[in-house]
Amino acid sequence: GEDVEQSLFLSVREGDSSVINCTYTDSSSTYLYWYKQEPGAGLQLLTYIFSNMDMKQDQRLTVLLNKKDKHLSLRIADTQTGDSAIYFCAESEAGNAGNMLTFGGGTRLMVKP
């Protein structure tokens, strides 16, 4: 079955860039997502990328997709303490299975002042 892998933990200093990485195995993945979970709360969609794209930028967030290597990354520029959270990548297929997400284990980002 599908598998999505992420490193467990990342620590950065305030103002630095953060890069959170994700690998997936399903070559039929059509959409890839990044969700953010703050402590004790639900997940919130940050951004997503369609599989025919290499890059997507949204303010401080940059998503890079290497489809050949099945590698997805999320770069957060000028990381702030408010960015401290768990970040999940997820993948899905198109069409009627578009809402059947496979989530990675999450990367806990700690931002030090």
Add this chain to the structure above:
Amino acid sequence: DGGITQSPKYLFRKEGQNVTLSCEQNLNHDAMYWYRQDPGQGLRLIYYSQIVNDFQKGDIAEGYSVSREKKESFPLTVTSAQKNPTAFYLCASSIGPYTGELFFGEGSRLTVL
């Protein structure tokens, strides 16, 4: 404001008891989901419902039951058959089955004593 409301936020249960977690949405979404989250693991799908009066088992449905009698409501019952019920439970919804943009509630933390 539109959103998803889960209750209770914290719940304690003795072994052998059934408990029901509430999930209500006023987003007019057709699809609703229940996920289980354990520390260091990704979200695992328990049950989902693509439309009112219909629901399907997810990856870890054993020991759980749901109903979808109203579009707005998707309660989850954790039965005594669930061997390891202590976890954080997340309810989510989406417009339909073709999008991975899920909207999550704040979660319910169940502890079995």
